[in-house]
Amino acid sequence: MYKLFLCLRYLRSKAFAYFGMLCVALSVCLMLISVSVFTGFLNKIEKAAKGLFGDIVIEPYGERGLAHYDEFIAEITKIPDVEAADPFILGLGVLSVEGDSHYRQTVQIAGIRLPSRARVTDFEEGLFVQEGTANPTFDVPLNEAVARLEVYQKFLRAIVEREFAAELATLTPERRQACFQSGILMEHYLTRDEQSAGKRQLLRRLSSAYRNLDEAKTRLEQAQLRAGELAALRDELAQAKQRGATADEQLDLKEKIEDITDAVRIHPAGNRVILGLGIPGLTFRTDKGETIRYLMPGHNIFLYVVPLGRRFTSEGIQPNIGKFTIIDDNLSGVHSIDSKMVYIPFDTLQTLNNMYEEVSPDDPSKVVEPKRCSQIHVKVRGENLTEPDLRRTAAKIQELWGDFLKRHPDAAVSDVGIETWRQRQQQVVEPLEKQRTLVIIVIAVIWVVVVVLIFVIFYTIVTQKTREIGVLKAVGASGWGVAGVFLGYGAVVGLIGSVVGTLGGWVFVKNINAIQDWVADVFGYRVWSRDQFMFDLIPNEVDWNAAIFILASSILAGLLGALLPAIRAARMQPVEALRYE
Amino acid sequence: MSKHREKTTTETTPTLPEGLVSARDLHKTYRMGKVSLEVLRGVSFDVQPGEFITIYGHSGSGKSTLLHLLGLLDEPTSGQVFLEQTDTSSFSRNHRNAVRNRDVGFVFQFYYLLPELTVLENTLLPAMVEHSTLAWPGQNKALRQRAEELLAELGLGDRMKHRPKELSGGERQRTAIARALVNQPKLLLADEPTGNLDSKTGKKIIDVLLRLHRNHKQTILMVTHDEELAQQVGRSLYLTDGKLVK
Ligand SMILES: Nc1ncnc2c1ncn2[C@@H]1O[C@H](COP(=O)(O)OP(=O)(O)O)[C@@H](O)[C@H]1O
Ligand SMILES: [Mg+2]
Numbered sequence: 001m002y003k004l005f006l007c008l009r010y011l012r013s014k015a016f017a018y019f020g021m022l023c024v025a026l027s028v029c030l031m032l033i034s035v036s037v038f039t040g041f042l043n044k045i046e047k048a049a050k051g052l053f054g055d056i057v058i059e060p061y062g063e064r065g066l067a068h069y070d071e072f073i074a075e076i077t078k079i080p081d082v083e084a085a086d087p088f089i090l091g092l093g094v095l096s097v098e099g100d101s102h103y104r105q106t107v108q109i110a111g112i113r114l115p116s117r118a119r120v121t122d123f124e125e126g127l128f129v130q131e132g133t134a135n136p137t138f139d140v141p142l143n144e145a146v147a148r149l150e151v152y153q154k155f156l157r158a159i160v161e162r163e164f165a166a167e168l169a170t171l172t173p174e175r176r177q178a179c180f181q182s183g184i185l186m187e188h189y190l191t192r193d194e195q196s197a198g199k200r201q202l203l204r205r206l207s208s209a210y211r212n213l214d215e216a217k218t219r220l221e222q223a224q225l226r227a228g229e230l231a232a233l234r235d236e237l238a239q240a241k242q243r244g245a246t247a248d249e250q251l252d253l254k255e256k257i258e259d260i261t262d263a264v265r266i267h268p269a270g271n272r273v274i275l276g277l278g279i280p281g282l283t284f285r286t287d288k289g290e291t292i293r294y295l296m297p298g299h300n301i302f303l304y305v306v307p308l309g310r311r312f313t314s315e316g317i318q319p320n321i322g323k324f325t326i327i328d329d330n331l332s333g334v335h336s337i338d339s340k341m342v343y344i345p346f347d348t349l350q351t352l353n354n355m356y357e358e359v360s361p362d363d364p365s366k367v368v369e370p371k372r373c374s375q376i377h378v379k380v381r382g383e384n385l386t387e388p389d390l391r392r393t394a395a396k397i398q399e400l401w402g403d404f405l406k407r408h409p410d411a412a413v414s415d416v417g418i419e420t421w422r423q424r425q426q427q428v429v430e431p432l433e434k435q436r437t438l439v440i441i442v443i444a445v446i447w448v449v450v451v452v453l454i455f456v457i458f459y460t461i462v463t464q465k466t467r468e469i470g471v472l473k474a475v476g477a478s479g480w481g482v483a484g485v486f487l488g489y490g491a492v493v494g495l496i497g498s499v500v501g502t503l504g505g506w507v508f509v510k511n512i513n514a515i516q517d518w519v520a521d522v523f524g525y526r527v528w529s530r531d532q533f534m535f536d537l538i539p540n541e542v543d544w545n546a547a548i549f550i551l552a553s554s555i556l557a558g559l560l561g562a563l564l565p566a567i568r569a570a571r572m573q574p575v576e577a578l579r580y581e
Numbered sequence: 582m583s584k585h586r587e588k589t590t591t592e593t594t595p596t597l598p599e600g601l602v603s604a605r606d607l608h609k610t611y612r613m614g615k616v617s618l619e620v621l622r623g624v625s626f627d628v629q630p631g632e633f634i635t636i637y638g639h640s641g642s643g644k645s646t647l648l649h650l651l652g653l654l655d656e657p658t659s660g661q662v663f664l665e666q667t668d669t670s671s672f673s674r675n676h677r678n679a680v681r682n683r684d685v686g687f688v689f690q691f692y693y694l695l696p697e698l699t700v701l702e703n704t705l706l707p708a709m710v711e712h713s714t715l716a717w718p719g720q721n722k723a724l725r726q727r728a729e730e731l732l733a734e735l736g737l738g739d740r741m742k743h744r745p746k747e748l749s750g751g752e753r754q755r756t757a758i759a760r761a762l763v764n765q766p767k768l769l770l771a772d773e774p775t776g777n778l779d780s781k782t783g784k785k786i787i788d789v790l791l792r793l794h795r796n797h798k799q800t801i802l803m804v805t806h807d808e809e810l811a812q813q814v815g816r817s818l819y820l821t822d823g824k825l826v827k
Contacts, residue, residue, distance in 0.1 A: 001709040001710075001712050001713060001714045001716075001717040002706060002709035002710050003714070004714050005702075005709055006695075006697075009695075009697045009698060009702075010697060012697070013696075013697045014697075467693055468693070468695050470693070471693045471695065471706075472706075472710070473654075473678075473681075474652070474654055474681060474687050474693075475681065475682060475687070475706055475707040475710055475760070476678045476679060476680075476681040476682025476683070476707060476710050476711065477678070477682075477710045478674070478675065478678050479674075481710070573655075574654045574655070575649050575654050575655040578654075578689070578693070
């Protein structure tokens with residue numbers, strides 16, 4: 001009985017024990033945070049890589065691309081492991097904004113098929129207008145976009161109300177109303193001399209976003225009004241073509257269509273673009289972490305595509321220009337993607353990138369250049385697939401490819417790599433895994449330090465309590481019994497310390513982004529830079545497998561540290577212990 | 582030494598000592614490197630049940646050493662301690678622990694109370710050592726009651742929830758006496774229980790011991806360096822030059 005009892009009593013009154021617990025708690029906390037962030041980071045990379053490009057990527061070296069891709073896709077989807085596959089074109093270009101002669105930004109242009117891309121990647125997960133859809137499209141009904149913009153307007157309004165509550169409070173109801181009617185009035189009414197430069201900038205940005213939103217919405221609404229008219233003209237043109245109308249007649253119809261298109265300036269589905277959310281200059285971030293759009297669905301952009309699909313001539317290359325209407329945007333969470341990528345329909349980019357089919361000028365039935373894509377993205381069937389699982393499937397695809405190439409020698413002009421997401425991310429994943437190993441070694445060292453620390457603490461406690469140990473033995477306690485008191489004590493120090501540490505680590509990891517924002521606010525230093533670490537947010541998932549292991553090993557550290565002092569206590573001769581000065 | 586060995590062999594003949602505790606030719610020698618100190622040089626005596634014996638001797642004469650041997654806290658260099666006619670040198674370690682726990686109670690000059698524990702908890706300590714955690718809930722009530730009665734009898738009824746550091750020297754020593762008695766030992770060993778107290782308080786402690794002896798027939802063996810005190814109570818023996826003198 002006395003073992004448990006004394007253990008608890010000692011705990012209650014020894015500041016030393018709390019110090020030991022604190023050390024255990026801090027080290028557990030540290031271990032949990034570092035392991036969790038690393039594991040979280042690796043998991044995020046996996047999720048992002050698969051979410052963006054599928055489990056396996058088929059890609060020829062060089063920019064000449066793959067031909068007969070649809071035939072090959074048809075073949076590989078017959079492999080039972082393969083759930084889906086989709087072609088992809090990656091182009092390079094410059095983006096400029098209609099109505100803004102200054103803005104230009106280099107971008108990567110992805111040519112994708114919708115909705116089939118959603119079968120292969122998580123593309124649909126980060127959409128704005130088509131949030132929550134399983135079948136994303138470029139042909140979004142315009143009223144859907146309008147509805148989304150209305151919701152977004154409320155969101156913007158809420159931010160203005162939050163940030164400029166004091167200014168709004170001084171306005172008459174009419175003026176306050178007017179503020180949310182127009183971005184120009186918003187800026188006018190809410191500007192104050194005493195506002196800081198940062199606050200004024202925020203107001204300027206918010207009001208311009210507000211203004212742009214109005215404009216985009218109006219365009220979409222007008223386009224909707226004339227949509228019927230436009231559809232009728234298109235029908236008419238199709239019929240005219242069928243009945244073999246004169247070229248003049250057709251041209252007339254085409255011009256009418258163009259006039260309307262120019263007036264409403266909303267391009268048809270083939271010329272719509274989904275922006276990555278985070279392209280520099282097209283969005284900004286509030287200090288609360290909200291992303292605010294300057295450009296929205298309904299606005300138009302130009303893309304100057306550097307055509308990589310055909311052999312370059314000595315005369316240099318001319319960019320192919322396309323006009324696009326923004327219809328949606330996409331947030332993947334991977335900074336390098338969201339700040340660089342725009343998505344347009346596959347066929348459109350195929351043309352703009354000079355990957356279209358070319359026929360012989362003499363014989364239109366003879367294909368000189370087949371149409372091409374840049375990559376094929378493959379989704380493998382099943383959950384929690386390991387790297388070896390994916391490699392097996394990749395090997396099967398490889399086998400098929402060898403066979404396919406014999407039948408279609410022009411399918412690729414260069415070697416083709418068939419790689420898993422992990423092989424493609426090797427340069428990122430491998431150093432990270434090495435660093436994680438390093439962290440684990442550091443943790444092991446910390447663990448040893450904790451053991452030594454607990455040893456020192458308990459050695460001191462046992463020394464301090466020598467005479468009490470003598471008394472215990474004088475009243476009949478056995479050596480092991482006395483040892484048990486201190487071992488139990490050590491285990492409890494380890495247990496309480498590690499439970500507190502785990503809770504602390506859990507709270508820290510869950511709030512790691514808020515903590516980083518706070519640190520950045522107070523000290524002006526960001527540990528996690530978005531450009532450097534790819535992701536917007538620091539991973540905030542606790543690695544529970546590691547947590548259980550850390551918990552167990554910390555209790556063990558407590559026991560181990562207390563073991564030698566406990567043995568010393570057990571072996572003390574009662575008389576000597578009593579005579580101890 | 583040869584004489585002593587001879588004696589031991591003669592002692593093994595069935596003339597067993599009839600005391601509650603009996604010392605037979607106890608020797609204790611401390612070795613410190615090359616020097617050795619022969620503290621006890623053949624101590625023999627019997628303690629009869631219900632007796633109150635006082636042993637006095639100068640400081641350093643070996644009183645504590647003798648008491649430790651009798652209470653099985655230490656082992657003699659030679660000679661035997663008999664407990665109710667049984668030679669304790671054959672006892673296993675567990676058996677010795679059990680004897681210390683149940684049959685012997687110790688009172689020390691410097692009290693040696695556990696500072697983290699209250700008076701009541703200190704008193705209950707030997708009982709907690711005796712009973713396992715599983716058995717404790719069943720015994721708890723009776724033992725607690727016994728401890729409370731004991732403390733009340735020793736005038737500590739209103740001090741039970743106090744920590745040792747909140748008590749006076751006399752109160753501390755009375756707590757130590759309660760602790761020594763909680764398991765109703767056959768023998769109470771007191772090592773200069775008044776040595777650390779002023780004479781008035783010391784007198785009260787002696788009164789307590791006398792009362793226990795009188796009212797409960799408690800067998801007590803007390804050592805002191807105070808000859809006067811020794812003469813006042815019970816049978817007194819004198820320890821000098823490692824031997825007992827009447
Ligand atoms: N563990 C030990 N090692 C060496 N000498 C000791 C030890 N214990 C006691 N002594 C010595 O034995 C002698 C008797 O000690 P002790 O029994 O405490 O005497 P008393 O209690 O009569 O004052 C003293 O001289 C003391 O220094
Ligand atoms: Mg002494």
